[in-house]
Amino acid sequence: GAVVSQHPSRVICKSGTSVKIECRSLDFQATTMFWYRQFPKQSLMLMATSNEGSKATYEQGVEKDKFLINHASLTLSTLTVTSAHPEDSSFYICSARDPSSGRVNYNEQFFGPGTRLTVL
């Protein structure tokens, strides 16, 4: 199956700094990637949808200036948490859609292993 990686797996940073998280599709080209946030013992909440070569679409309530998303290539999307604060501490998970899996328009998504962000 398709493989999605994330880097780093965990990061600790000081309040006020920015952190970049990478999401890569290793063996397929992902036209669409998704970024989720998961609070402890809770479900995944979609933050934004990232389409290669265009601006990301953010979900209601997600600050686009705080969570910068760049999908510069078909295999890489990045999430930058700017001026991080302790309340941004969370588990961030990306997924990538593989348009080549089966039917062209099939909604087949593959998830990365997640990134644990801790802001001190």
Place this chain on the structure above:
Amino acid sequence: AQSVTQPDIHITVSEGASLELRCNYSYGATPYLFWYVQSPGQGLQLLLKYFSGDTLVQGIKGFEAEFKRSQSSFNLRKPSVHWSDAAEYFCAVGPAYSGAGSYQLTFGKGTKLSVIP
């Protein structure tokens, strides 16, 4: 709006016992249904998925799920649970085709499974 309900927050079963995790969904178009498993501190692993065809789908690790349109349910089952199955299980629903709109998946709140040796 689409939604997923997993009514059981936490289930505890003995090793070797059977398991059923419930999932009910609300979706206006043709749904694409998933079950994922998440171990602590890890990402999501796909157990199985359903789009069309046989309503009883087989997945990895001995799991299966049955789609019941009349009940808007997609319950996950395993005949004999192993201690390694202890984890968090998420049901999700999304559009099957791009023509249905975005590809957004909506997740349930999860069911934590504990296994007693």
